[in-house]
Amino acid sequence: MSVQAAPPLDERQKPPRRRKKSAALYEVVLPLIATAGLFLLWEAACRAFNIPGYLLPAPTEIWKDTMAIGPTVAGHTMATFKTVMLGFVVSILISLPLAVVLTASPAIAAAVYPFLVWTQSIPKVALAPILVVLLGTNELPRIVITVLVAFFPLVISVATGLLSVPPELIELSRACRASKLSELLRIRLPYAVPFIFAGLKVAISLAVVGAVVAEFVNADAGLGFLIQTSTAFFKVPVAFGALIILSVMGVVLFQIVVAAERIFFPWSSSNATPGA
Amino acid sequence: MISLNRVTRVFNSRDGDQVTALQDVSLEIGRNEFITLVGPSGCGKSTLLRIVAGLILPTAGRASIGGAEITEPRSETGIVFQAPTLLPWASVLDNVLFPLRMMHRIDSTSTDKAMALLKLVGLAGFEGKSPRELSGGMQQRVAICRALVHDPDILLMDEPFGALDALTREEMTMELLRIWSERPKTVLFVTHSITEAVVLADRVVVMSPRPGRIQEIIEIGLPRPRSFESEATPEFHEASQHIRQLIFGTRHVGPGRAAA
Numbered sequence: 001m002s003v004q005a006a007p008p009l010d011e012r013q014k015p016p017r018r019r020k021k022s023a024a025l026y027e028v029v030l031p032l033i034a035t036a037g038l039f040l041l042w043e044a045a046c047r048a049f050n051i052p053g054y055l056l057p058a059p060t061e062i063w064k065d066t067m068a069i070g071p072t073v074a075g076h077t078m079a080t081f082k083t084v085m086l087g088f089v090v091s092i093l094i095s096l097p098l099a100v101v102l103t104a105s106p107a108i109a110a111a112v113y114p115f116l117v118w119t120q121s122i123p124k125v126a127l128a129p130i131l132v133v134l135l136g137t138n139e140l141p142r143i144v145i146t147v148l149v150a151f152f153p154l155v156i157s158v159a160t161g162l163l164s165v166p167p168e169l170i171e172l173s174r175a176c177r178a179s180k181l182s183e184l185l186r187i188r189l190p191y192a193v194p195f196i197f198a199g200l201k202v203a204i205s206l207a208v209v210g211a212v213v214a215e216f217v218n219a220d221a222g223l224g225f226l227i228q229t230s231t232a233f234f235k236v237p238v239a240f241g242a243l244i245i246l247s248v249m250g251v252v253l254f255q256i257v258v259a260a261e262r263i264f265f266p267w268s269s270s271n272a273t274p275g276a
Numbered sequence: 277m278i279s280l281n282r283v284t285r286v287f288n289s290r291d292g293d294q295v296t297a298l299q300d301v302s303l304e305i306g307r308n309e310f311i312t313l314v315g316p317s318g319c320g321k322s323t324l325l326r327i328v329a330g331l332i333l334p335t336a337g338r339a340s341i342g343g344a345e346i347t348e349p350r351s352e353t354g355i356v357f358q359a360p361t362l363l364p365w366a367s368v369l370d371n372v373l374f375p376l377r378m379m380h381r382i383d384s385t386s387t388d389k390a391m392a393l394l395k396l397v398g399l400a401g402f403e404g405k406s407p408r409e410l411s412g413g414m415q416q417r418v419a420i421c422r423a424l425v426h427d428p429d430i431l432l433m434d435e436p437f438g439a440l441d442a443l444t445r446e447e448m449t450m451e452l453l454r455i456w457s458e459r460p461k462t463v464l465f466v467t468h469s470i471t472e473a474v475v476l477a478d479r480v481v482v483m484s485p486r487p488g489r490i491q492e493i494i495e496i497g498l499p500r501p502r503s504f505e506s507e508a509t510p511e512f513h514e515a516s517q518h519i520r521q522l523i524f525g526t527r528h529v530g531p532g533r534a535a536a
Contacts, residue, residue: 168357171331175349176378186378190365267365267406 057237066241073238077245079221083139083211084204084253087146091203095151096196099158100184120152124210128217142214142222149210154199161195162188194268197261204257208250277462278305278328278430283337285323296487297323300337303481303490307429308460312473313481316523320488321466325432328464329355341430350430351379354423354461358435360415362407362422368394369403372421381426393421396455413444420452424459433465437472446504449475453502470523474515475502482522491522 039059045051046058053061066073102109124145131141165188173183215224223242230238261268285298298320305311313321326332327339330349339346354375362371372390376382394403397417407415416436423431436452437445449472456463467473473480477496484491496515498506506512 166359166361168359168361169363171326171329171357172355172361172375173378174331175329175353175355176375177349177351178378182378186374187363190363193365265365267408 054234054236057240062237062240062244065235065237069238073226073241073245076221076223076226076242077249079219079225080208080211080215080223080246081249083142083146083214083222084207084249086139086143087150087210088204088207088253090143090147091151091154091207092200094147095154095158095199095203099155099162102155102159103162103188104180116152116155119148122148124149124213125217128214132218137218141218142211145214145217146207146210149213150203150206153202153206154196157195157199157202158192161192161199164195165191193261193265197257197265197268200257201254204253205250208246208253212246277307277309277342278303278464279338279340279343280304280324280327281338281340283324283327283334283339285320285327285332286335298327298334299487299489301488301490302337303493305462305464308462310456310463310465310476310478311481312465312467312477312479313483314467314470314473314519314523315483315488315491316485317468318488319483319485321483322434323488324483325434325464325466328430329353329432351426352428353430353432354426354428356416356419356423356431356433356436358438360407360412360419362415362418364407366407367403368399368405368407368410368418371407371418372403372425374422375426379426386425389427390421390425393424394418396458397421397451411444412440413448416440416448417451420455424455424461429461431461431463433463435466435468438468445469445472450503452476453500457501470516470519471507473519474498474512475506480515480519482519484522494518 043059046056046061051058057065098112102112127148128141128145131144135141135144162184169187169191170183173187178186211222212224212227215222216228219225223246226242227239230236230242280301280303283298283301284296287295287297289295301320301324303311313324315321323332327334328341328346330346330353333347341350362368363374366374369387369390372393373382373386376386391400391403394400397420399414399417399421402410402414407418410418416439420436423433437448440448453476465473465476474496475498480494480496482491482494483489494515496511498509498511
């Protein structure tokens with residue numbers, strides 16, 4: 001624990017520091033021990049019961065086979081990462097303005113909302129091949145699929161956040177004769193920050209799912225592609241390796257969003273949004 | 277200064293019914309007068325306050341300030357709500373400065389003004405704190421500073437101490453009287469508490485519900501400055517008792533009730 005960085009408030013210092021220490025224990029050390037334990041159990045079970053590698057490869061086998069084609073796997077990881085990030089960024093660029101428009105005008109909300117729900121009711125796996133036909137075999141359909149999977153919860157949570165402002169503050173803003181724009185920028189958007197981050201946490205996890213779905217249908221690179229091709233050739237350990245990389249990618253990206261909220265909006269995370 | 281002439285306000289409720297929140301309310305309020313509005317829930321106190329604030333327009337009748345009809349919010353009016361509704365991401369100082377920012381009236385003297393106000397309400401040294409580090413009473417003091425920072429001549433208070441515990445509430449009542457004596461304003465103060473209404477006001481406006489109308493206006497002759505001792509005087513008890521009878525009398529034997 002860092003010793004300095006103690007703001008002047010002396011009497012309030014002690015409890016938070018103790019909490020920080022136990023938080024580090026609970027948030028980092030315990031999950032790591034639990035994960036390590038799980039892998040050990042897995043390894044032991046594979047060896048004890050002689051489970052064949054094409055059914056359930058042992059962690060050591062996964063590691064060995066994946067590392068054997070290390071550079072290829074790294075290339076696939078980068079391809080997926082690119083799709084995830086592009087899809088995530090585009091989702092944000094679409095969701096924020098869309099949520100603002102939806103909350104600003106009941107008429108637009110009534111007109112657009114059914115379309116939003118409609119995009120969600122279409123199974124993305126079914127849509128993917130059609131999009132490939134429409135958009136060609138390139139990065140574009142993959143990003144579109146990723147966005148379609150990821151953006152909806154983001155729109156909903158941002159819109160909820162924009163509407164969560166106490167009515168008194170809106171009255172205060174009107175009493176100050178403030179414009180709708182400064183009401184949005186100075187009151188509604190900051191109020192929505194905890195909700196925006198709740199949405200971002202869901203969106204980043206879904207972006208990973210969306211990217212893999214897209215890669216199953218149309219790709220010559222990416223971890224989804226790797227899983228498909230390696231299972232086709234019964235290289236199950238490599239498929240497991242890709243799966244583990246995907247899950248790690250999901251967890252790391254999620255934690256980056258959590259950290260960004262804590263660093264840039266420290267007042268927000270304590271507003272207790274689910275997750276984190 | 278504030279003049280209400282047969283002000284009526286009708287709301288359309290969701291199921292299409294029309295609800296008369298205020299009916300034929302006439303009231304003249306002088307400069308720097310302290311008026312409290314008291315009455316049971318649904319008597320249109322808050323609606324009346326919002327009409328004076330320019331946040332709601334009357335359906336019929338005329339509401340004016342200094343002769344000019346109120347058609348929109350006026351920048352020389354400050355408002356305090358029941359909940360402090362401070363911005364959780366901004367410091368105490370920035371919360372106080374918030375209306376000036378929204379009005380684009382922030383200048384080099386603004387910070388000094390805000391600090392002087394914080395000192396006035398006993399929050400000197402708290403300017404850098406975040407609202408959640410403050411107690412409910414302290415947050416409401418910040419909200420009062422926020423309402424006063426642009427030096428309005430009218431202060432509208434909608435049950436400002438309603439969410440506070442009883443002890444803090446009494447303390448804040450006296451605190452408000454002190455602030456008002458140092459910075460005289462025309463105050464319109466909505467409350468549910470008869471004690472609060474009497475100890476604060478020059479005149480208490482007692483309202484009756486459905487439709488909201490003024491039942492009686494009671495002059496409070498208690499000498500100023502007032503203190504907790506004012507509440508022990510016969511005048512205080514007489515006024516309180518009278519208001520209580522007005523409110524609860526109509527509740528039980530009012531003609532509207534029997535029909536309903």
